[in-house]
Amino acid sequence: MTDATASRIGRVFYGLAVLGTGLQQLAIGQFVRIVPRPPYWIPAQPVLARLGGVLLVAIGLALLSGKLARLAASVLAALLLAILFFLYVPAIPTNPWAGFMYTNPLKVLALVGGLMLLVPLLPAGPLSAGAAILERSRALASYFFAAFLVVCGIQHFWYLEFVQTLIPSYIAAPRLWAQFAGVCLLAGGIGILVPWTSRLAALLSGLMIFLWVPMLHVPRALADLSVPGETSAIFEALALSGVALLVAGSGLTRGAVPTTAWPAGDSTAATNQ
Secondary structure (H helix, E strand, C coil): HHHHHHHHHHHHHHHHHHHHHHHCCCCCCCCCCCCCCCCCCCHHHHHHHHHHHHEEEHHHHHHHHHCCCHHHHHHHHHHHHHHHHHHHHHHHHCCCCCCHHHHHHHHHHHHHHHHHHHHHHHCCCCCHHHHHHHHHCCCCCCHHHHHHHHHHHHHHHHCHHHHHCCCCCCCCHHHHHHHHHHHHHHHHHHHCCCCCCCCHHHHHHHHHHHHHHHHHHHHHHHHHHCCHHHHHHHHHHHHHHHHHHHHHCCHHCCCCCCCCCCCCCCCCCCCCC
């Protein structure tokens, strides 16, 4: 798979994940996964969730179509960073030994890292000052994603008894597969940090996370459609698979200049700036 192909698929996965999350929020009037529920004391949360859904649908469509895509990436990055600094980071001291206290902030940074890598591939547009900041910070993206994978890998062993319950019943030896997934996550995160294995580690991590969608998340969602978190996990995994592919296609560890992921001859294709 070429860098351009990996980046193109990563962009589509990311855009579809944001679009799907937005549609789900519109449908059920609840905050899900990518944009978590705000503090309980904030009123009119169903209305806010649907307004957020409209915003996410617009961002997802922009990322997929290229129309105002850099502005959309900037808005989503600002939203994710607000979640990080106003919801996740302040909550850490309240329960510092809970694994999700660290998984969620690192997940947000991984998603922001994906936007850092997306921006150079998107058509130039108006009001893209925030996108310029993202592009200048793109060297951090692989570190954000690697840290997320490593922590998730550690937690597969730390919370092994719980993780193995997530394996669908049709898969034999759930404990073994939970441990195997933990090893793969650790190997992927560490491999991304090593220049000569970075691209392969990112590609394999992206493939692994994507395979979890049909093997794990879709069956769990279909088993109980009344649990919105199971459906939103599909979109979250798709977004993180997209980030992995964007890391693989970025050329960062090889010192390469990013190339457009838009089809040749597209009049809206971005030029590297």
